[in-house]
Amino acid sequence: MEIQTSIHHQIEKLYGQNIAPEAIQLQKTKKEFEGHLTLVVFPLLKISHKNPEQTAQEIGAHLQNQIPEITSFNVIKGFLNLTLSANYWIRLLNDVHTTEHFGIRPVAENAPLVMIEYSSPNTNKPLHLGHIRNNLLGYSLAEIMKANGFKVVKTNIVNDRGIHICKSMLAWQRWGNGETPASSGKKGDHLIGDYYVRFDQEYKKELNDLKAKGLSQEEAEQQSTLMADAREMLRRWEAGDEATVALWRTMNDWVYAGFDETYKRMGVDFDKIYYESQTYLTGKEKVLEGLQKGIFYRKDDGSVWANLTADGLDEKLLLRADGTSVYMTQDIGTASLRFADYPIDRMIYVVGNEQNYHFQVLSLLLDKLGFEFGKDLVHFSYGMVELPEGKMKSREGTVVDADDLIDEMVQTAADMSKELGKLNDCTPEEAQDIARMVGLGALKYFILKVDPKKNMVFNPKESIDFNGNTGPFVQYTYARIQSVLRKASATSAALLPATPLSDKETALIQALAEFPTAVKEAADGFSPALIANYVYDLAKEYNQFYHDFPILKESNEDVRNLRLILSRNVGKVLYTGLSLLGIEAPEKM
């Protein structure tokens, strides 16, 4: 029986009544006090009818008497600190040791299916730092859900149609001189992104020229031929004009090739990709169905709307006056197709918090349309990534490009290990691979350790820091453990002798045993950050232990054996924890 359960049981026995689980507050004893587990007795005062110290005393005495694993106790104010036997810790370590995938729950045949949408790029510009946070959170959340026994389908919705796509197409047609990724040596997504920027520049120029002739901003926008041409292109695309569709296909393919490269480097992937060009028509259909059923209404100009004022929200446009679809229409179509394709029990959208309102509306609309999953959808909303100078602005060129950033991180990792002489005994290929793992590990950890819902500041200079609360620190700890294990492996694999344990050793075992709880809480709270901080704490704990207790020099066979087994299991948990974050763990570094 779990020790927590025994304690609960014994307290009920002591007072002769059932006690709610919330009243039994057990926590890890703080470092500065003696003991391993602490019972907070305040909630029990109503039952004991005694003051905190007396209550703690009598519970402590009773527990020590009845539970063999509890060897002693002390009371400080309303806190009962319990000390557990070495035997108990060794048994716990043994459990960790003999459980192959410790902390991971297997996926059952009939497990609920979770679909996670993340990434969701537009095909008119390359991925940037904001996408990196999205992709890392989505991928990590998928891994965490899997580890908690859910079936997971990772999905991506590519926004491959719309006026913004036409802008880059138009700019390329007009000023591109037939430039291709092959002819220019640029990645496809970057090439297209350049033409999107070009459109914006030319458009601004045109507006300024018009305004110089005395037109207002609004009049200029209306008279812009460039924008009119882009709209005309969108109309031709929707009408299925061959040349337009062919151009669209060619340019999108360039972008996809570019994205695939970036995804691969980031180490993220998808089980199923949806394209808005293939879902927006379904969206339109659903909206028109809703219109017929009287759920939506049409205004005089022909546009279609939903009235959500009864639900405390506003009115929402679903189809424009000219009959074309908007973002919301597409999302309805995509959801509809997804639920037709998969038996989804839970739908999670990993999308930035600037769209909180959008998902509130989407949830309501789907529900009104008769999709019962609508009201249960989860918007995993995360905060923006800002730079020390402030918000990223594409127009001001302050956007941090994903590819550039990854290159920079890997290069810095390579430079630093070279400087420290870390990888002198590696082949150049090995050294490069380790630099890749470490550079990416630094980036991923830096972003994932932050509570997702908070905005965060990303300082490119400071992120390339391999000290402190960072991915490389955890990776380093893992690599060091592997190194120790290569030098000497434990003689006996399973049963451990009743060896006396130091405080640091019990602390480490206790930390190991908390891993499954961290995995579960990370899934419940949608928080990879919990895993990140857990893994860091464990690594830190190990480093301190490692420093104070030589392993290979230890002459007592049993003690040495214990420390090796302990090290191996810390390594095992670090490895698993890192993989839940999508971070690789090098065998040496």
Next chain:
RNA sequence: GCCCCUGUAGUUCAAUGGAUAGAACGGAAGUUUCCUAAACUUUAAAUCCGAGUUCGAUUCUCGGCGGGGGUACCA
């Protein structure tokens, strides 16, 4: 205006309503006969303001003040 998120050391981040609010970076001072010093040790430094609920509030409630986002034909 209305709605949502947010406010913790100089900085970037932690803290199921629990003990003296933790780390890291940066600052100051140290530690290599040792298995990896990308490490370890010591040290100074913080809960936006005001009420309320509670044995106990960084955490929950209300009111201010500050920051971010959204708000009907962009995605």
